[in-house]
Amino acid sequence: MYEERSYRGIMGSDLRRMTVIDEESDLDIQYSGELEGIEQELSELRKLLKSHIQMEPEFLTSLAPIAEKDDEEKVVSHMKRVSEKAGVGPMAAVAGAVAEYLADLHPECGDLIIENGGDLYVRSSRDIRVLIYAGDSVLSGRIALEVRSCDTPLGICTSSGTVGHSLSFGKADAVVIVAKDTLLADAVATATANRISAEEDIQGALDFASGIDGVIGAVAVIGPRIGFWGDIKVVPVRP
Template sequence: MKKQTGHQPPSPASYRERTYRRLVGTEGLQSFQVICQETDLMIQADRLLEARAREQTLACRGHIEGYIKQYPRFATTLAPWYEPVAAPDVVRDMIRAGRAAGVGPMAAVAGAVAENVGRRLLDFSRRVVVENGGDVFLKTDLPVVAGLFAGRSPLSMKVGIRLPDAGRGIGLCTSSATVGHSLSAGSADAVCVVARSCALADAAATAIGNRIHSPGDIKPAIAFGRRIADLSGIVVVTGPEMGAWGQIELVPLEGKKG
């Protein structure tokens, strides 16, 4: 399921291949793709687990779609969701993340699905990386470097974020007003957030990105993000300008092109 957007999902004729996925790789892992309707996951694990990944993806979609049928406004609201009703785990993750970041629950959908699928696969694989439209859940034994894709910015794929072994897993999510179909009220080329919760990282990236309309907004937007509990780091790219905060290590990507 895609994040809330003012556009229809792309048709097969208009679909643009996600070429940045070619720059994602973790040594020793098997890579495979799972596509379920609008959900398009690139997954890496110790072994091929397509059937189990598809099963969990369909389960997540079913839970979210079922909740939307019961509460249609859940799919469109840009405000935090406070409906006092029991919800499936993936929906609860979205609701909690939206409340923490001050945005609607659909701002967290890609991260929530990535994490829910990834955690299911951890029952069968020691290491897992699940990428869902630029939002990544990962559990690895060694540090990895994730390239920062920022569209037409001259900094795109020139800088990477080194992530440590993440214990039980970590979320790395990116929101952009110039790349992809995600809804953003700002104009940042990339807002990347690291958090233990992938849903929270997704929602926070949207909330921070909404506040950026020029390079001069980078510093106050990061200051806003620092007030969101449980974030580990923030990186913002707007044109040739970049700002960063938190427990993250930025590294140059030698020979990489965006």
């Protein structure tokens, strides 16, 4: 079933834009230059993951890390590796995996932003702002991350216990994790959001995220409260 992504269209951009949908994958892509073949590439990546799930069903269902195997596809091992660092199941990294692995196939695009269910791969030739959508929080749409072009490519991934259908054991309105590795950002966003059920949980959750090698920064929002850590810049946005 198609679900309208109400947070889309809020990042002002003069880049070209397309939407690519394949079953559960619903990508909003902004890019410069030409971008060809991505629909087929998405289909092939999904088939690869489905094939692996048939051989290892727990890859789909496990909420805990699964050991890597020598003969696995690169993306499968990558998902397992970051899930081990975050302490979650490998599918917690699937949206980030789709975004980053498709982006890697298109180095010709100097600017390429792939959004997949709130998870972003960003490669940009200019400084940009990434708006933070946090459901019914009063801070939703009122804060943004300033991203310097020189710091990209980056993964900027969001998990929420109140927005969307992704599994979360917490009640955070938004947890945003920034990392060079988009898959790591995705997995750690899930793990960090799981740790927030009340405002007083923010600091502990940020301490958890900050202790994971490769995480650059983290933002946590629940209700009217926000906390953030790391080498990131959070700025207010006019309503």
